[in-house]
Amino acid sequence: MPSRPPSRPAGPxxxxxxxxxxxxxxxxxxxxxxxxxxxQGDAPATASAQPPAPHGPQFFGAVGSAGLPLPDDRxxxxxxxxxxxxxxxxxxxxxxxxxxxxxGSRPMADNPDQNRPNDPVAAMNPMRxxxxxADTNVQLQTAQSRVxxxxxxxxxxxxxxxxxxxxxxxxxxxxxxxQGITYAGTRQTPxxxxxxxxxxxxxxxxxxxxxxxxxxxxxxxxxxxxNGTVRTEVRYNVGGKSGVxxxxxxxxxxxxxxxxxxxxxxxxxxxxVFHLPLEVRIPGRYIVNGRVDDARGHPVALLTFNDxxxxxxxxxxxxxxxxxxxxxxxxxxxxxxDVDGYLLKENTDPDRALLPxxxxxxxxxxxxxxxxxxxxxxxxxERSRYLTEFGKDLREAKSRLAAFxxxxxxxxxxxMPTTR
Numbered sequence: 001m002p003s004r005p006p007s008r009p010a011g012p013x014x015x016x017x018x019x020x021x022x023x024x025x026x027x028x029x030x031x032x033x034x035x036x037x038x039x040q041g042d043a044p045a046t047a048s049a050q051p052p053a054p055h056g057p058q059f060f061g062a063v064g065s066a067g068l069p070l071p072d073d074r075x076x077x078x079x080x081x082x083x084x085x086x087x088x089x090x091x092x093x094x095x096x097x098x099x100x101x102x103x104g105s106r107p108m109a110d111n112p113d114q115n116r117p118n119d120p121v122a123a124m125n126p127m128r129x130x131x132x133x134a135d136t137n138v139q140l141q142t143a144q145s146r147v148x149x150x151x152x153x154x155x156x157x158x159x160x161x162x163x164x165x166x167x168x169x170x171x172x173x174x175x176x177x178x179q180g181i182t183y184a185g186t187r188q189t190p191x192x193x194x195x196x197x198x199x200x201x202x203x204x205x206x207x208x209x210x211x212x213x214x215x216x217x218x219x220x221x222x223x224x225x226x227n228g229t230v231r232t233e234v235r236y237n238v239g240g241k242s243g244v245x246x247x248x249x250x251x252x253x254x255x256x257x258x259x260x261x262x263x264x265x266x267x268x269x270x271x272x273v274f275h276l277p278l279e280v281r282i283p284g285r286y287i288v289n290g291r292v293d294d295a296r297g298h299p300v301a302l303l304t305f306n307d308x309x310x311x312x313x314x315x316x317x318x319x320x321x322x323x324x325x326x327x328x329x330x331x332x333x334x335x336x337x338d339v340d341g342y343l344l345k346e347n348t349d350p351d352r353a354l355l356p357x358x359x360x361x362x363x364x365x366x367x368x369x370x371x372x373x374x375x376x377x378x379x380x381x382e383r384s385r386y387l388t389e390f391g392k393d394l395r396e397a398k399s400r401l402a403a404f405x406x407x408x409x410x411x412x413x414x415x416m417p418t419t420r
Contacts, residue, residue: 081401088397092390093415100377105321108299130242149251150354154217156203161238168210176234180226190222256282256343256353263363270322270374278314288341290318294330322374336363
């Protein structure tokens with residue numbers, strides 16, 4: 001059996017083997033670097049060569065190795081930009097819609113509390129006991145015909161007591177006094193006694209129904225010259241218990257002006273204008289409101305006059321705006337009703353002096369074709385300025401969305417066709 005060749009003694013490798021080992025290690029490092037940079041396309045090789053990140057709050061957030069936002073963060077930012085567009089669009093469209101009619105000609109649907117100004121003010125509350133506290137077993141139904149009173153006008157009060165089931169309870173009026181409310185240190189006004197009855201006379205429409213009514217006419221009492229709030233305190237008795245209720249009205253004894261002629265109508269710039277002659281005694285700013293119904297009695301609009309008037313004959317103009325009539329399509333002819341107004345007074349209480357109110361039907365227009373009315377929106381310097389600014393905000397919001405994601409669809413507008 002042949003013997004093996006003798007083994008080499010241990011020691012450092014020969015120079016050729018050391019060079020080969022170093023070359024192999026270097027090749028591995030190069031391969032690892034090339035593998036780690038695969039898929040990055042034309043991304044810059046160094047951080048200093050990368051373009052700066054876009055500036056602005058919409059670009060904050062985590063980014064990936066290629067400098068792009070992570071998918072979830074990018075979706076969140078796109079959603080925020082879309083919401084900004086929707087908010088800017090809503091602001092623009094809301095203002096455009098709300099300002100398409102002038103402030104002096106508004107849909108009655110926007111002012112339901114102004115539709116029936118002469119209806120009684122009714123309420124129901126637990127019986128307020130004379131010594132304090134309340135009896136919840138007794139409900140007191142109250143009503144007053146008005147809150148503001150012009151010179152020469154009167155106000156009617158009524159009250160009735162019922163139990164929890166709505167059954168009328170026997171009620172006795174023990175005292176009813178009216179007096180002007182004054183500030184400390186001023187002269188007290190006289191007390192005026194008001195008779196209440198349930199006999200079907202005066203302000204009481206139905207006799208013996210358990211509802212008692214009384215009337216206050218300040219001009220016929222010691223309160224004729226009082227200017228301010230008149231409080232009527234009524235004391236009564238129900239089931240052996242004494243109760244009290246208060247009614248407040250604001251009375252102005254001075255008459256700033258009087259209606260001085262028959263109303264008329266004209267067509268001006270595609271709108272219907274009601275003219276009401278007014279003889280002004282006290283010059284100043286006058287605010288006058290009128291209600292318009294269609295031929296079926298449906299409320300259409302609240303018309304308002306707001307302007308400074310000088311002494312003497314004046315023309316109060318209540319304008320039924322053409323586009324409002326075209327949009328609402330009311331049945332013609334139109335009826336102007338329930339006109340009230342006042343002289344606005346500054347830095348004083350009360351802050352107004354009332355004109356005599358015109359209750360019920362005031363004027364009926366002639367039958368006209370709707371085609372004679374303009375369908376153009378209201379225009380003014382203020383409206384144009386606001387629409388310009390809101391439109392600018394909307395365009396900028398759309399531009400930010402398009403810059404971030406050109407493929408993102410523009411949210412639909414509330415009032416305009418979708419545009420980029």
